[in-house]
Amino acid sequence: KLRERGVASDKIFVTGIPVDVFNRENHDASSNVPLVLVMGGSQGIGPLEKIVDVLDDLKPPFEMAVVAGKNKRLYRRFQKRADRFKKKVEPFGYTQEVPRLMRRAALLVSKPGGLTTAEALALGLPIIFIDPIPGQEAKNAALLLKYGAALEARSAEETGALVERLFQEPRRMEAIRKQMALLARPDAALAIAQQVLDGELAF
Known part of the structure; x- marks a missing residue:
């Protein structure tokens, strides 16, 4: 689309979204669950x-961390119910803990936002997409689904079925990780910096 708008090809660099440099090597192993x-x-x-x-x-057997973001009402409801769940459920509001939680997680259930998707790809964290917004989120989901790098659930019940299946079939989880590696750009920030240092990009 940039080329269609007259931007020269040699001025376009596909680097991916820059994300914090974190990977499974500094995986948070604070719990065996x-x-x-x-x-x-x-x-x-x-x-x-x-x-x-x-x-x-x-x-x-698994634990859950639920990030309610800026939805304070939802966060308070999870706080009130936390002790009533059978499994351990830890609620979060809008938090800076997401990178740590993603390192700790075995599986992510999330909307396919650009940054979340890029971070999950960089980590090799399998994703089950829920409720993509038409437009960019839907396109993000479609790309990963095309390459077998994610799964999509259209209901809470389908989400549960997919989660159960992935824990029962670890080979399926590993297959998704391998496909994610084909799309991941964990060095996007370094690639952008290198282009700047090489004089290819000017601001």
Whole structure:
């Protein structure tokens, strides 16, 4: 589209979204119980409560971290219910802890926002997409689904079925990680910096 608008090809560099340099080598191994990270974007959008309720009834042993973002009402509801879940459920509001949680997680249930998707790809953290917004989020999801680098759930019940299946079939989880590696650009920030140092980009 940039070329269609008259931008010269030699002025276009595909680097990916720059993300913090973190990977599985500094994986947070504070617990031996797998963590499922559930997020609804910065606004805490989507059927997060229903998803957590469904996941709470699954047989495989795992813990959950739920990020409600700026949705304070949702965060307070999770806080009030935290002791009533069968599994350990830790609620978060809008937090800077997401990188740590992603390192700790075995599986991510999230909307396919650009930054979240880029970070998950860099980590090789398998994603189940929920409620993509038409436009960029839908395109993000479509690309990863095309390459077998993610899964998509259209309901809380389908989310639960996919989570259970992935924990029961670790080879499927590993296959998704391998496909994610084909799309990941963990060195995007370094690539941009190198272009600047080489004089290819000027601001």
